[in-house]
Amino acid sequence: MSIDHRLAPEHEELRRTVEAFAHDVIAPKIGEFYENHEFPYEIIREMGRMGLFGLPFPEEYGGMGGDYLALGIVLEELARVDSSVAITLEAGVSLGAMPIFRFGTEEQKREWLPRMCSGEILGAFGLTEPECGSDAGGTRTTARLDQATNEWVINGTKCFITNSGTDITGLVTVTAVTGRKDDGRPLISSIIVPSGTPGFGVAAPYSKVGWNASDTRELSFSDCRVPAANLLGEEGRGYAQFLRILDEGRIAISALATGLAQGCVDESLAYAKTREAFGRPIGANQAIQFKLADMEMRAHMARVGWRDAASRLVHGEPFKNEAAIAKLYSSTVAVDNAREATQIHGGYGFMNEYPVARMWRDSKILEIGEGTSEVQRMLIARELGLSG
Template sequence: MFELGKDHEEFRAVVRDFATEAVEPYVADWDREHHFPTALVPVMGELGLFGLVVPEAYGGSLEHSEGGAFTSLCIAIEELGRVDQSIGITLSAGVGLGINPVLTYGTDEQKERFLPDLVAGRALAGFGLTEPDAGSDAGATRTRAVLDEAAGEWVLDGAKAFITNSGTEITSVVTVTARTGTREDGRPEISAVMVPSGTPGFTVEPAYRKMGWNISDTHGLSFSGCRVPADHLLGERGRGFHQFLKTLDDGRIAISALAVGLITRMREEAAGYARTRTAFGRPIGANQGVAFPVADLAVMEDAARLLTYRAAWLKDEHEAGRRSAEEVSQAAAKAKLYTSEAAVTATRIATQVFGGNGFMEEYPVARFYRDAKILEIGEGTSEVQRMVLAKGLGLSA
């Protein structure tokens, strides 16, 4: 059930070669300069990475996936993440948060307008859920969209925070959640609205100064009297929050794949260094104090990979109508919780094995150490994953 087939392994080799040749030689400079490599995105598009879960009608390759499209996406994210987490999240967010909402909930016109460029890597799309005062409590959204029926337009006011792929030179649209009214029970009605880049009243704030993911594009967004046509509503009015929660299930599996790539790299780096670095006349790996933590990395890697690809397999099975959405949600939460926390531990172990060199930016473990922490936060914090799992167990947490 969890052994990847020949096609998947051949695809892995293709992506690994691409990551090794087109990404690895440059990431240290890109990270130091906080540079988003825009020119790399269409190359990833030509490789088909953005179209793995998209039908051929929009430029994708879904029909040729032999039932494992989402698994293939996770393989690509893992292999990119093994080389650099920022490049991995660019793909993960580009597909899971940019393409998927349009593909799943968009009208034919919306799909035809946006998907071909997104799949080809000529454009990127963002996903605006988090706000300055609404993170894990996403239902506390304050951004509002009021329908001006006479003009046939939505008028947006509010702000979003920490939005990936939202301010690049090729960002074409950001889908945002907004209050569009009040339900009968007094709770806010939340809908999803697509806002094209360059729309008057839509401002992309300066890029954040971040601890990690320095290559990834991340901005705050603000909306002031921002008008978009009424047909830019994505999906059914009042279902935006539900839509985005379902989108996050997929995103959690993708983040897990990103974490698997990180853990794999830490195991490789730590084991290699322990074999070649000598102290007191022998390799440091000859000492149990070093060998045992590195052995733990191998266990973390296998456990993380199995949880992740089981969740990806369930997602593919759900798309084929053979598994329930709840099974996917629970598996996604398990994978995200374990892999993200294991990734943070893995970077700590690898850095300790490297000693003083692990604190130096010339060694990749330092970059991965900085990048790891966000994995426990993005796409739902560890606490949120435990809430999801507790609910699945019939508990009230």
């Protein structure tokens, strides 16, 4: 099958708009937010006014009527400048709003999506737990239906949850064991928990290596009660739901990783043209030229990968394997390019005032979040017909 990855005029216009926003609005300010570990509320509000949080959702729910390709384009352009802002958008859309759009009732969609699409509130997805990371089937958080009050009573802990404790966080969708199958395996369901619900605790922000201008926290639930109507989709389908959400999210993370990889090229190229050593720009040295050529090659192929997966998703074709390949490759590329960009910058690459220092710190999590590189290899191997 021949795939044309050239952007349609509307997608190219979107790309240029976000590119300008990233360079004119985000780039001058984000370093201070990053070093102070502060959430950039005004930047996020502006992104909401631009409609970025509503890109892939229908207009009837307050969205822009776009698609997943449009979301990926935006994430790539944002991450070329800063990953904290990009992951806030990615998590808000792919993990916060998308589960409600994919699996919610009409009432749930009407209640939550318009405010999420406008950026008025952020949503989060509570999946990972201290005792089970990649093994999401080992969920220990429980939800018991109190027949007397018709409420779910939730108990448990979630960790590493993005967008879960900001001043504008509106809800967290949590996975919880709601019963047992005949063979004893857990029935895992998804339940919407609005922020501020009694029994829903939000810890202080983590001290992180990177993504320091984004919000990541541990959550606790102690006899937290929400209406039975807050069940998202069918009871017992939470595990299948999150698998679908993560498949789509891997495309988004791949686009973000590609942006970081390209941002490393951008910064290193500019530095190589102006930084002089031994009487000439360091970009005149073949060693630097080869590094930049390899970095550009990796970023280009990562872009081909995520756009291929996104195109398949948009056209209703199977995309699970392509998403895993794109996520695995682009995250590896992001780490490689960040390392080389730091090397090109020399001592300055180790100074936080230079964007490549942020990129180096931000890159590693891309090989871990939304499915580790090892998990991606497992998924690809299964698609090849191998089992273990």
